Amino acid sequence: MGRMPEGHTLHRLARDHNAAFARRPVSVTSPQGRFAAAAALVDGTVLRKVDAHGKHLFYRFEGDRLIHVHLGLFGAFRPFIPPAPEPDGRQIRMRLEGEDAGTDLSGPTACELLTPQEMKAMISRLGPDPLRKDADPERAWAAIRRRKGPIGGALMDQGVLSGVGNVYRAEVLFVHGIHPETPCPQITREQFDSMWATLVTWMRHGVKDGVIITVDPAEVGRARSRIKKGEALHVYKQEHCRRCGNPVHRWDLAGRWAYACEGCQPR
Secondary structure, eight states, X not given: OOXXXXXXXXXXXXXXXXXXXXXXXXXEEOTXXXXXXXXXXXXXXXXXXXXXXXXXXXXXXXXXEEEEEEOTTXXXXXXEOSXXXXXXXXXXXXXXXOSSOEEEEESOSEEEEEOHHHHHHHHXXXXXXXXXXXXXXXXXXXXXXXXXXXXXXXXXXXXXXXXXXHHHHHHXXXXXXXXXXXXXXXXXXXXXXXXXXXXXXXXXXXXXXXXXXOSOHHHHTSOGGGOOGGGSOSSTTOSBOTTTOOBOEEXXXXXXXXXXXXXXXXX
C-alpha cells in the first residue's frame, strides 16, 4: 500500500510555486507530449496564482484558464534552475519555467486544463481543508454525523475532510484516544472540535517544516527542528506506542493500513 502526499505538502508546493512563478509569464511545455495541446494554450501567459485545496493544486492563468494537478501515489515535482535539464528518462508531463526558476512534474494522477466552472464543481465535492482560511468545519462535522461506518474511514474520505491522509488520520485519533473502528455516531462534538483544532495546528507546522511531527516537543525534550524522524510520530508505522510501550496494532481498514495502540485507544 503506497502513501500519497498529505495536504501540507500540496500547500507547501503552492507556496513555493507562487514565490517562483506567480504574477509573471511562464513557459508551460510537456516534454513527454501527453499534455502538449493543453500546455500550448497557456504557454507564455501570466500565471496569476497557485492554490491548494486538500490534495489538489490549481494553477490560475490569465484568460480564465486553469491547470489542475493531483499528484496521486507517484506524482512528484522536481525543481531546477534554468536552463532546463535534458529529460533523463523520467516521463515529464509538465514543465513550468520562468526566468530564474523551473519545475518538472512527472507521474501525476491528473494534470489537466479546467474551466473555472469545472474547478468550482470539483472543489464543491471536497470537504473543508484545515489549512484554508475559508474552511468551514461545520461541513465536516455534518458529513461525519451522516455516516454509520468507522471514524477511521471518514477521516480519510476527501469528501469529508480535504488533505488528511493516513499519517494525520492515525496520529490525530491516537492523541485523542479514539480507536479507528469507533462508529461515527459515537463521536461527540467535543471530540470532533478537538481533532479539527489539532489538525489545523499540525498541518500548519507541516507546511512550515516540510515534515509531519505530531509528538509534543516537550515530550521528547528537544526543539521541533531537532526531532529525529523515528521519534516524530506516536503510532504510524511504529512497532510500539511511544506513550505506553504497548505493541502498535496494524490492520487493513478499507484498503489502507490503520494503526492504533489498543491500550491508549480502547475499542
